[in-house]
Amino acid sequence: MSALQATGITKRFGGLLALSEVDLTVDPGEFVALIGPNGAGKSTLLNVLTGLSAPTTGRIALDGRDITRLSTHDRIRAGLGRTFQHGRLFERLSVIENVMVGAANRKGRSEAELRSTAFAQLRRMGLERFADQPISALTYGNRRMVELTRVLACEPRVLLLDEPAAGLNTGEVEDLMARLRAIRAQDKIAIVLIEHNMGMVMRLAERVVVLNFGVKIAEGTPAEVQADPAVLSAYLGEGAAHARH
Numbered sequence: 712m713s714a715l716q717a718t719g720i721t722k723r724f725g726g727l728l729a730l731s732e733v734d735l736t737v738d739p740g741e742f743v744a745l746i747g748p749n750g751a752g753k754s755t756l757l758n759v760l761t762g763l764s765a766p767t768t769g770r771i772a773l774d775g776r777d778i779t780r781l782s783t784h785d786r787i788r789a790g791l792g793r794t795f796q797h798g799r800l801f802e803r804l805s806v807i808e809n810v811m812v813g814a815a816n817r818k819g820r821s822e823a824e825l826r827s828t829a830f831a832q833l834r835r836m837g838l839e840r841f842a843d844q845p846i847s848a849l850t851y852g853n854r855r856m857v858e859l860t861r862v863l864a865c866e867p868r869v870l871l872l873d874e875p876a877a878g879l880n881t882g883e884v885e886d887l888m889a890r891l892r893a894i895r896a897q898d899k900i901a902i903v904l905i906e907h908n909m910g911m912v913m914r915l916a917e918r919v920v921v922l923n924f925g926v927k928i929a930e931g932t933p934a935e936v937q938a939d940p941a942v943l944s945a946y947l948g949e950g951a952a953h954a955r956h
């Protein structure tokens with residue numbers, strides 16, 4: 712059974728067709744990258760999957776259960792986690808308190824349990840020394856890592872990441888990739904990554920799905936997708952694709 716299955720997702724904003732009959736299937740533990748030029752519909756698809764935006768038509772299932780009509784909060788509880796392109800940390804709270812907020816999405820935990828869960832997550836992300844610092848004291852790169860830690864504290868089965876490497880320096884991107892590999896190996900969670908950093912996509916993803924103007928134009932291994940003329944056209948324009956063939 713698929714960990715996540717979105718079928719026939721269409722999303723209209725007035726006259727604009729942001730997504731057109733998009734299918735996305737993610738197997739348990741699989742690492743899928745979702746790529747496409749600016750405005751292709753990637754963030755819109757994540758918003759629909761997480762319930763921030765209702766699809767015009769289409770169906771979403773998590774572990775075989777229809778979640779199309781669940782609230783965002785209930786989807787998180789059901790095991791669907793997500794980070795945002797522009798982070799949303801609580802500035803006035805400490806690092807560990809932010810992560811505790813993530814852990815609190817799981818029912819029935821005492822404050823002491825939330826704190827120890829949050830601390831364990833911070834430790835495995837190499838952030839434990841910042842636990843009691845305010846968010847405002849962190850570098851940009853560390854803030855992004857705290858965002859990832861917070862969603863991990865929700866113990867997702869499927870993790871959706873919206874451009875986690877944006878704004879990170881080379882060393883931080885390497886660190887992020889190593890952490891994502893470790894998370895996946897340890898937690899066996901499925902990951903869907905939206906990313907413009909193609910080097911990262913090619914090194915991490917097992918399967919790549921390409922959107923362009925709201926339509927899925929290609930799907931395959933990183934090597935297959937890189938060699939696909941339709942993908943080249945979408946990124947570089949018809950002229951560049953023809954020049955290669």
Ligand SMILES: Nc1ncnc2c1ncn2[C@@H]1O[C@H](COP(=O)(O)OP(=O)(O)OP(=O)(O)O)[C@@H](O)[C@H]1O
Nearest residue numbers: 724727728729747748749750751752753754755756
């Ligand atoms: N709330 C909205 N209202 C109207 N149009 C929207 C809304 N959200 C997105 N769009 C439009 O839908 C299309 C897809 O946008 P989306 O942000 O999903 O693309 P993207 O692939 O994530 O792009 P980027 O890589 O630049 O983040 C764009 O034309 C965008 O202008």
